[in-house]
Amino acid sequence: MKFIISLAFFVATFAITSTGQLYAQDAEAPRDTDEQMVRKSIEAFTRAFESGNAEAAAQLLTSGAELIAEDGAVVRSREAIQNAIARHNVEHPNVKIEKLSDAIRFPSRDTAVVDGRIRVVHPDSGTANRRFEIQCAREDGKWLLAKIEEWPHERAALLDLEWIIGTWKSKQGSAEVETTYEWFGDQAFIRAHFTIRENEQSVTGMQMIGVDPETGLLRTWIFEANGGVGEGVALQDGKQWVFESTTELTSGDVLEATNILVRIDGNSFTWQPLDLSINGEQFGNLPPSKVTRVR
Known part of the structure; x- marks a missing residue:
């Protein structure tokens, strides 16, 4: 099982005003602070995964987080994903993840969706390119990873x-x-x-x-x-x-x-x-x- 991590950039979306009215944000006015916080969470998850620190990686997940691997296998809950990362590190140590491209959109004030493609480098089996989608949610002022899904890139070979x-x-x-x-x-x-x-x-x-x-x-x-x-x-x-x-x-x-x-x-x-x-x-x-x- 391989885990997919990426960074992000802003895509204009809608937000709710303090009066509850819906208004369109200026496409030229990116949500810089949110973007930076999403980026920091994903970067931290990447570092934790690459170093095999399953506990640190799990702290960046929502309690009901979901991971869908390229073979369709689904792992649900923070604890289950932590255990999966720990097992993966034992079976496949020193795996590295290289970002190739990414994009971010904010469907609402407290959700973000990051998608793109990355390269997974395995010392024992070479490299593989993957597409991914990461859904993030803001909880208590922190951006956490709520769903991670990956699949083979159509031009991976x-x-x-x-x-x-x-x-x-x-x-x-x-x-x-x-x-x-x-x-x-x-x-x-x-x-x-x-x-x-x-x-x-x-x-x-x-x-x-x-x-x-x-x-x-x-x-x-x-x-x-x-x-x-x-x-x-x-x-x-x-x-x-x-x-x-x-x-x-x-x-x-x-x-x-x-x-x-x-x-x-x-x-x-x-x-x-x-x-x-x-x-x-x-x-x-x-x-x-x-x-x-x-x-």
Whole structure:
């Protein structure tokens, strides 16, 4: 079970006057104090969760708080959530939460709703991107978390590759490869431009990585400058990625391969082609090569 925390910003709403009349707040007049208090409560909950301090986290919840995990499991009450956090910390220590985006709205004077997306970093199982919604309530002058709900982001797999944006170089034998990854469109695709140089010859091309709207799988499309085309799928398996591809070369030959990407850190990863074959004839595996960030 993963817990989702985020920060917030103001969205104009309505408030009740001291005479009980309803009036619209000025959209340009944010509720700065409320926003700051909501932000402090969520930040404190985040710090408590990451440090495994279940008791401190529980103090920032309403007594009837509710947590809905990505698998649909529901945990109700402050005490039950405290116990769940304690168990989670034992099973998955050192989990970190990184904010990607968020927004806040105030449906009433004493309620706030925060939604957005975050990245959960697990030392043992890699990263995962999630969407969330947190409902907060003001009780006795304090903003407390009343409901926390999370679910997988519809483009989570692509966002899990966000770290690869940039320019990279590698060398294997006499071949040198330079690849630049960049966002394309509204972060709907990652586009890669690659150049392979060997023995004074070079091959250039482009690769697109994106989510197939029909299947939800992460797909890849390859376009070589000399006319070769290919496609495949990418699957995350723990800390490694598996890229399976089939490319039809301009010669008419069909190249198939399974490539394994293993991230080392933010500035390096390894890339290993396995099960290489041309027209069905197996050529085996190549050793892994280290790929290093240039910028």
